[in-house]
Amino acid sequence: MNEFLIVLLNRNKSSPILWSIYSLTNSKNIISGEFNGWENFIELTKYSKKREVCLLVPSSNVFLSYVTLPISTSRPLKEIMSYLLEDNLAQDIEELHFSILRQNHHGGFVCAIDKKLLHNLLFEFKKLGIKITKVLPDVLALPENDGLTAIKLSGEEWIIKKGQYLGISIYSDWLQELVNSNWVKQGDNYISLKSYTELPELTFNKNQIWETSKKTISTMELLSQGAFQTECNLLTGVFKPPLSFFSNWKVWYKVFAVIILFIAMLLTNHILQILKLNTQAESYRAESERIFFLSLPNKDKISDEKYFRDQIQNEINFFSIDKNKNINILEWIADLTKSLQEKDKIWLQNIKFDANRQEMRIKVNSKDFQSLEKLRIELSNQFNVEQGQLERSTNDIVNGLFLLKK
Template sequence: MAETLFIRLASKQEQAISWLVWSTSELEIIASGELANASALTELTEKANQRKVVVLVPANDVSLKQLQVPGKSQRARQMAAPYMLEDDLAQDVEQLFFAYATSQNDTQDANCLLAAVEREQLEQWLAWLAAADISAKKMLPDALALPYETESWTSVKLGQQYLFRQGFWQVMTVDQTLWPVVAELALASEREKLASKDQDNSADNHTIKINSYAELEAIDGFEIVQQPEELPLALLAQHAEQTSFNLLQGPYQVKTKRSPMVKSWLLAAGVAGLALLLNLGYKGAKLYQLNQEQAAIEQQIIDRYKQVFPQTKKVRLGTIRSQLKQKLAGVSSANNDAHFLTLLARLEPAFARVPQLKPESLKYDNKRQELRIQAIASNYQQFEQFKNQLERLQFKVSQGSQNNQGDQVTGSFSIKAG
């Protein structure tokens, strides 16, 4: 069940405060009451924690103005509007807070709707709520929560005062004893406005229709249409949501508070996000390490290939397999390469122990199962060392002729498995 707590604050701390819990789904009063003063707001703290809170404030503490302000942008109008009212306001502009409403439609009469309230008064209301740990997202002049009707006024009695809504952005609060006087002044003002627009005498007979939800003294020129009497705060609760205006704007706008459950979920999500980030970081570092190791292994393969085939200038890892097949085809006269590969693998320790000796060519005779190596080294001793290493590996070695070519020596070996 969707419920809203309505609190109607007073102008002064010692004055009574009305409250009401309204069911927006069942359209009925759940509970209502009255507090002695602002200090008793703590009695509503528990109710406020479980429900949406709408605060109503006395309309006589808020001045509603409709202005025609030069300027194309809404921001420019709002900046200029307060200073256009300096002569009409009792307080200095700096002492007031201005909240703005969305106009139904900009006309030649008004393109800027604003509400002016003393900063001190507004901050006092907010302080009362804060002291009771009550958070309200919406604050509204009480008379603006009355039903809005285009062709008539609406009225209700709240305590010893009448609240009137005369139009979309027109309200009035009148003490009960002053109603006859105020009514005559309001009627005269209305007829004067009509007379300025109409040249005939029909304005003199103009009457004002009031849909009143409380007993209202009949006055000449007013048509009082009695509506069913309701608890005043219940009537305001039913129509408050129809008004989108909110006094809590700018620095007074209330930030949404997250529930404890949402905070718990956010904390859990934060921890999970951190864990995911650490996991991704670890895997990223591991992947980087593996990539580095792979690059090192690939470079070793290339270096070893160049060592075995030093005459090769350009080596690409992707083509080493095919290049090796070509080399094998060149040194093998038959399809049986198994013996050659085994023989070549057994030779690897000898090459490792005499790294200065480099093979220039390899030729394998499959019929004789003999490997012929043409090699190059720095001196004759390295050929002798290589031969000794082969014999230690149980190979039968025949050493060919050796030739001195400048600072290098070339020679050959015929190698068979022992």
């Protein structure tokens, strides 16, 4: 979102309430206004649509402090911070909601606010359909300077910020007391103050510098910038809004899109591989069946894969070795195949193998006598060849017979 609705509440429910819409694009308020009391929150309904809403609660209704963890404890700050602050609070800790603004190994900055007040405030906006995304003490929305930062609100109330996470609300009559207090000192040195509202007449101590900013800026303009920039939020624990998938969709949709695209690519590639393998398997199966029926013409069907494997293995065993003569029939056929390769003018008619006599008779056809002579020479490289009578048939085909021995 590029626009935020900032609402500055007053300690009195019937007092005027300031509001503004801060534009992230323009880095300034694009519209602001004022209405009287909580009962007129409904006026914000039209401005809250499609915008994040931040409430600035009065600093007089909160307690800001730094809490130091005892050396002896191993428990986290969130479990014991309320007990560590108990002596400094005028209200029962069970009635307060505590939020850690910032912490380190030694302790942390903590804010306490009345549970009932915060609950009622959120309930009023919920009834109007307005979702609150941030609640912040108004003093923490002030800009950070090297020293203290101050501004005067309605009436005689001032808010003064110290550092990034501390601040107070004080009336004009008490400013002089503050000037002389240790709260505005760091060690023995006074902390300088920059006010965005003209300061009243005060008596300062030596080397104490309180000055009014030369820059003129409205209260809401100043607080709106700080409210957007700070990460502090009192909506913690039981008040923390539930995570919404759709509210974070704009942040994560590109990541989800890349993940989904990657998964889709993997699935597509996997499916293509399966289809390719299935096609190859079908091709191999078809070729295996063709060879099976060609080699075993007395078989007319294949019942299952086991039957197929058993029949092929039986034929291989039958033709492989004659145990009595120690003859490998397949070796003879392999050698014959070598001799017949690239003999496109030779047609093999039949083969007869006699294991007892250890010889093979082949009958071939050819277009001419020269091709048969070349075949005889080629066979001589693998076998002892005896050529039978050659004769030409009536259709000019030459018939030849060869007796092969090892």
